[in-house]
Amino acid sequence: MTGPGSHRGGVPVGHITELGPVEAGAVFYLRLWCSGPAAQDQVRSDFTLALGADQGQAAAMTLEQLCDLCTRHGRRPLMRHDISCRCLGADESCFANFVACAADGCREDALLIATLIVRCDLAPCIAALAEDLGLALKRMALSGGADALAPQSPTSRLH
Numbered sequence: 001m002t003g004p005g006s007h008r009g010g011v012p013v014g015h016i017t018e019l020g021p022v023e024a025g026a027v028f029y030l031r032l033w034c035s036g037p038a039a040q041d042q043v044r045s046d047f048t049l050a051l052g053a054d055q056g057q058a059a060a061m062t063l064e065q066l067c068d069l070c071t072r073h074g075r076r077p078l079m080r081h082d083i084s085c086r087c088l089g090a091d092e093s094c095f096a097n098f099v100a101c102a103a104d105g106c107r108e109d110a111l112l113i114a115t116l117i118v119r120c121d122l123a124p125c126i127a128a129l130a131e132d133l134g135l136a137l138k139r140m141a142l143s144g145g146a147d148a149l150a151p152q153s154p155t156s157r158l159h
Helices: 004-010 023-033 037-051 053-073 090-103 107-117 120-142 145-149
Strands: 012-014 087-089
Touching: 012 120, 023 037, 023 053, 023 090, 023 107, 023 120, 037 053, 037 120, 053 120, 087 090, 090 107, 090 120, 107 120
Parallel strands: none
Antiparallel strands: 012 087
């Protein structure tokens, strides 16, 4: 897709601070994971510190599988803002709501949102991964890790 709508998924629709801990965590860790190997090590470290070695590793693997499937089988690339950006992009908002719906047990809604992200035949697979990720983010928030679920420091970079 080219032209004015080619970056529609990156259009700001809100701010990270308007999200709950699960949604903010989903966006933050999506951004972080997609930022490269060093950032992926940070994800693993955060998850391990908050959830313990076994559950932390499982949560990191879940995020890895979810990102991999969305990348390889996505309807189009998910647009993301910079890790420190306070804006919330349209695709990020969709992803955050997807993870939160799945974690709350709203499976039909999660499946519907999943079809916006990947091919229909993969929707159940990524919905299950989103549920696992969302539950891990809930556990992190309950264990006092909610502060780590979203960037807190101001930035001079807009996007």
